[in-house]
Amino acid sequence: MSPAGAWSRLRLRQSPHARELLSDTTFTVGHLIQPIFVVEGLDAPEAVDGLGENRRFDLQSALDRVARDVDAGVRHVLLFAVPAARQAAPARFDHLQRTVEAIKARAGDGVHLWTDICLCSWTDDGHCALFDERGGIDLDASLRALAVMATAVAAAGADGISPSDMMDGRTAAIRVALDQAGHHAVPIMSYSTKFASAFYGPFREAADSAPAFGDRRGYQMDPANRREARREATLDAAEGADVLMVKPALPYLDVLADLRRTFDRPLAAYHVSGEWAMLRAAAERGWIDGDRVLMESLVAIRRAGADWIITYGAREAALRLAAVWTE
Ligand code: PBG
16 A cells, blocks of 8 residues: 555556646647658659658659648658759759749648758769868858758748758858848758768668768767757857757757757757668567557657657658547
8 A cells, every 4th residue: 555645656547538638748740840852853753771651752743742641631841852963063953943843832831841951962972061172171162052052942932941961150151041032031940950870871862862982970960969969059049040950869869858958949850761760660570569659759759859850750640640539
């Protein structure tokens, strides 16, 4: 017998109704953002190892996929447009612009379209920056290209801009360019706190963005660094990021919780391709219940402090959320 008057760990856990009253973290489909890869020059979708239904889509099948997602309640989309041809110094982003226009033309206000801004799918060498003749990062040229890219997608009708390149000053450069072009109402969700992570494996195949030489440790963060994560977020907040982001998500919940305490800005977390691939791989083998692990992962990311979650499982989570009352 527990002593009279003691708090009971049992009393309030006996019915689903009591448990529902007690849950202090929730999420809805409105908190989830579904990434999508749209690849120029394809006739049909191509599978990506580890990503399941998240394929490399041709434009037509991408439009169908977005429409089906919207029907399932998923209205936030993060677009990665992958061009057919690479350039030494990317200056035109026609495929990206056409894709944004097509998605908005088909889905209109039914879809809230964020666009990833980075050079790695466009450059010859697959890096997120342009280099000078001595092999160092050419920051001015990189920022100019990113600003051109961001302005192009804003003109095409994107609802938000999401720079993932990790160059110094990119958020400010993009903000100035957007404002000068009259897009002051277009927000920036910056990948402010992005780690040089091995969890991006499947994405690099999906977006043709594996670097041809070296790696990204010259510009992305060391996974060991928690204090630096705060400095990173401080920089982007000062440059005008409307939303900050931590990426990857589950291995970095401590960082997310730190940023939640430190900043009053909206915070996003990116549950990345490798996190999704591990979950699906174990679920396909029957080792875990994939849907339940997904829901637990998303609630954990919210509990640590994320407002928004970018996840390859947005569609699955939406279907599961809709089914809750029929269980
Ligand atoms: C491009 C970019 C990457 C991801 C999002 N934008 C890859 C990278 O930085 O190497 C990773 C997303 C994922 O793994 O799901 N810079």
